[in-house]
Amino acid sequence: MSARILIVDDEEIVIRSCRRILDGDEYLVDSAQSGQEALRKVDESDYDIVVLDIMMPGMDGLEVLQQVKEQHPGVDVIMVTGLSQIKTAVQAMKLGAFDYLPKPFDPDELKHVVERALERRRLLEENRSLKSEVDSKYRFENIIGSSPAMQGVYRLIAKCAPTNSTVLITGESGTGKEMIARAIHYNSLRKDNSFVTVDCATLSEHLLESELFGHVKGSFTGAVANKRGMFEVANNGTLFLDEFGNIPLATQAKLLRVIQEREFRAVGSTSTQQTNVRLLTATNKDLKALVADGSFREDLYYRINVFPIHSPALRDRREDIPALAFHFLKVFCNELAKPVSGISAGAMSVLMNHDWPGNVRELENTVHRAAILATDNIIRQSDLASIVSPAPAPDLDVPRTSDDLKRVKKIAREKSVEDVEKMFVLETLRRNDSNVTRSAQETGMQRSNFQALMKKYNIRVRDTELDSDETEPT
């Protein structure tokens, strides 16, 4: 894309010579002969660079510079000054000019300074996009799932993120507790400072304390140098203590002290250090039960349980399964460079009916495995062998009274009709490669009626985003 440049000078001849110098495909040059005209043009168009004469009748260059920088801080301004105007040039730099060019300048000088400005713009742009890439990774828009349970979680994240409150994230393994913690940090005022995670389950008491608080050289065998603790590393940022339920009692006492006094002591040190961290904690254990059996301090429990967020199990929000499955499928297809474009109805029904003891992590691994196994472009039931479980037994109570018998018979009838209908739809779709039009034709049903059945059983063939070979007549 060509760089857009505005030349501002009251002398026509200067404008013409600049145009000659900046002639070429890489520049798009425009001009203005007064300050007012320049401001109007800057308002209307999207310039990268303004080359601005300081000495102009009417509104002078400094005034124009000031207004441009106020209203369009992203535009780079190069000032053109007379030889005797070095003082003014310095002032212009203070007002935010990119650089200045003494008149008369030769063509190379102008080209050079314009190129430098453009180069800096490119770097800034690159940094911005890198940063937004990092940011966007943990925005909570990245957490997939729109079930009511997840919407409740999003509301809580949004509420607590801007505060400094300690948050306790509970939930089974693999439900996304760490994602929630990151979302809180990256939506908080601390987002530009560090987010540090300590996994409290994998370290012995000794190593955990040195990890959290640091140690001084020689404080124990192996402490060959001073080590900064994570309370220091995360200063002004967020410290996420994962598997919080596994912390030994002695360390719990020390943590309580940090939370209360906002200061800590490195292992082997005699002096204390101040810390300003926000603490997020997560556990898949029932902390209350741990408190009851004496393995977790009650006072610490109350300190960290200020703002609890529960991360719901996947089986309690099955409606999120298709979106998650398609999301992981897309990620893996990119990774594996293997174009798996869909999930067959049968496979989706397996995914929907599985209980997911390992939650989203298990679903992620299952889709990954299936994407590798898939022989054509679709994940099929046979690619999910690892989780296929026998059909659940119908869970109907044995009736005890005649009324009960009627009720249960009615339920049983409805249920078996539903089962037959569901199998009918799923099997037809499977035979027809998930093509709804062909499925309807094969069964002799109207397409709309067939679709109504699909809707009744919440059967979706493919994510529309990934859907490439099926055009939906409307």
Ligand SMILES: Nc1ncnc2c1ncn2[C@@H]1O[C@H](COP(=O)(O)OP(=O)(O)OP(=O)(O)O)[C@@H](O)[C@H]1O
């Ligand atoms: N809602 C979600 N959307 C997208 N990916 C998710 C979601 N929830 C979890 N994941 C993915 O599932 C995996 C497990 O998530 P995470 O590590 O946050 O879970 P956890 O609750 O901390 O598990 P554990 O208790 O085992 O540490 C990660 O790869 C994460 O990216």
Ligand SMILES: [Mg+2]
């Ligand atoms: Mg975790």
